[in-house]
Amino acid sequence: MNIILLSGGSGVRLWPLSNEQRPKQFIPLIKDHSGQPKSMLQHVWSQLKHRNLHNSTVIATSVGQQALIHDQIGREVDLVLEPEKRDTFPAILLSVAYLYSHRGVSRDEAVAVMSVDSRVEDSFYNALINLPEALESTGANVALMGVKPTFPSRKYGYIVPEPDTENLPIMTIERFYEKPNAQDAALYIERGALWNCGVFCFKVGFLLDLLASMGLPQTYEELLLVYSQLEIRSFDYAVVERERRIAALMYTGSWKDMGTWCTVAEELNDPIVGKGFLGKDNNQVQIVNELDIPIIAVGLSDIVIAASKEGILVSHRGSDAQLKEAVQLMKESLLPKSDSIETHSRLVDRSVFADGTIVTTQRIHLKAGMERIFEPLMDGRRQIVSWTVMHGSSRVVKNKEGIVVSSGWNVTLENRDEAVIQALGPVDLLEITTITNL
Template identity: 60%
Template sequence: MNIILLSGGSGTRLWPLSTERRSKQFIRLFHDEAGRPVSMLQQVWRRLGSRGLHQSAVIATSANQRETILEQLGCEADLVLEPEKRDTFAAILLSVAYLCSHRGVSRDEPIIVMPVDGRTEDSFYDKLLQLPETLTSSGANLALMGVRPDFPSQKYGYMVPEGDSGADTALTIRAFHEKPSKSDAVRYIERGALWNCGVFCFRAGYLMDRLKAVGLPEAYEELLLSYDRIESRSFDYAVVEREERIVALAYEGPWKDLGTWCALTEEMNRPLIGPGYIGEECDNVHVVNELEAPTIVLGLSDVVVAASPEGILVTHKESSSRLKEALDRMGRERNNDKKASSERTVDSSAFPDGTSVTTRRIHLEAGEELVTAPSADVRRIVSWTVLHGRCRLFQNGRELPAAVGRSVVLGEEDSARLKALDPLDLIEIITECHA
């Protein structure tokens, strides 16, 4: 058994907790049997571990999530790091090449792909283990897991079978429909359709043949160097919906994609996470607070309050589906106000000895410059750390190396100029002594 866990995605549907740098699967919003906070990723890993399957798994992810995953799962987690984000098709191809090149997986061995951001029970994993046998007995090229719908959701994709049958019988899939209208969803359910939960099973050679067909190398290290040549599409569109020999197993138990605040809070076993208080008169209120300052909610119902250093969200649960639209609009308004979007003070502290420290997050567009020079009135030390993007950095007229993660400290007598070559984000820390 070989398993690929997809953990490279990021999004804004759970903003302000879910961001480009921290995906929803890393947020510790649940608790284990001992009451310790755990994330979706940790829950999936624990369930695989209880079946001895975690040693057969690799995690496909982006480089900026590496440290978070190792911190949550430990160094035993085997990671396949994407050089750049190119959607699930590329991530799965790279992972299959890794399994074949580094773990000696043969062309005939089955591989299961699954996401790490779903909420389900142990019985789901029991059904998961039936996929390789289903692949063999059916003669199909792909075997999928599907969930029996319990209502006509418009959030999920539907797999429509050729005919309906029992829970342990493979269904031949004839059509896929992504996020249909409610009336169409009702019609699909009447035809025995299943929700697509993003779980696939295939033999390693099935995807290795695709690499060969498009002229891409099969060796993992060589494929890394050619990663930008892989089609940037989802595995569903690039493979699943083009395959004719495809079957699915129906899972009858509970399953939920925790992609919205409304869905997520239904699964939280505590209404309050972080410092705060929810009034006794409140009904169906959830608070997730990552700030040191407490949050108090009084006299409200059906509300989510979420706070992090990225921002604060207060929404009625039924309106949380409009979050992406609100963030897009806010982003456009910020872009129209360059001064507002170019810099933000993260922290400002003053000390009794006359020293002050200001930390700013700065964004520069390509071609824009940041300049500092000695001051005759105050002793000043400036530190710049590049977070993202390329730039040229000059200190006292001499060019210095500048790369993501590199910091430069400018003394009291130094002058410096930084020019952005791409859209650039950096942290500036200014320490001044007024004594």
């Protein structure tokens, strides 16, 4: 059996620790048997290696996460790189095309898809390797793995079995419902529904036929060329919810979706990570603090407090479903409200050292046609400014010499210099200013 490990998300539900630059699966929040911190990716990869399943596994991820994956689990891993993020349906299609055209996997071979952000016992993999049998014995096109629900959550898909197969080792499925409302979820649980563990199994030919029916190529290189045309949609909605021939296995061990603060807080052995203090009358309070200033919590119940340079979150443990929307609304509210605004900047860090040195880091956005001028200090102190172009194209004039620069370019300026950077299109800069006493 072949495995596709999905590791392309950014994990907004774990904001502010998780973001586009540091997705949740790379944050060392899990401790191994020796007490050493591990990321979700490292934990799952070690479990796959323990079962010798890693050699038949490819990781579907975005181009921007390639270096992070290599740093955490090594360069021998086989990666399927998405040229852009388009959700799990396109990522799985691209991965199957890669298995078929690059690794020589035949149409009749089974492929299991699993997410990197689940916390499971080793017995989970006993069920995983039995999924191809579920396809064969039932004639299903898709086999799923489910667990018994504990409450009518809106975060998961629901696998509703046929009445005469409920609680059998292999069940045939009446219907799959992706993320219903709480009222409908309660009804499905009464009918013996399972939570979907985010595991899908199918034969390679099933997905290749789907590509053909959509008028899309079946080879990896050709599919890459039209990847931007694929529908942005999850595999659950695009395939599983529409499929009528589904089977399922029940997994009876421990399973947690590590994509929310509620489940992450349950896994942390210490209620305080980083600088923090719990005062009197606290109940079920978790502090995760990456800042160099302390957080104090007093008289709170069922609260998660998370802090990083990205921001500070104070949330009720049961409010995970609202965080993604809240983060999006926050970002929209902080954008410039008028086209007349030429630039905007965000302070990333400001440090003052014992010898009086001040280092300030700002992220700056310039609209097309706008400019930022280097202004030397006139008070006798030494100033060094570093401009790094993070994204976009611009023209820099330094001491009357001009050059067109783009992403990755860097220049260092001192008091004696004259310089200006002019945006040829939207440009994002990182500006680091160091001021010292002469």
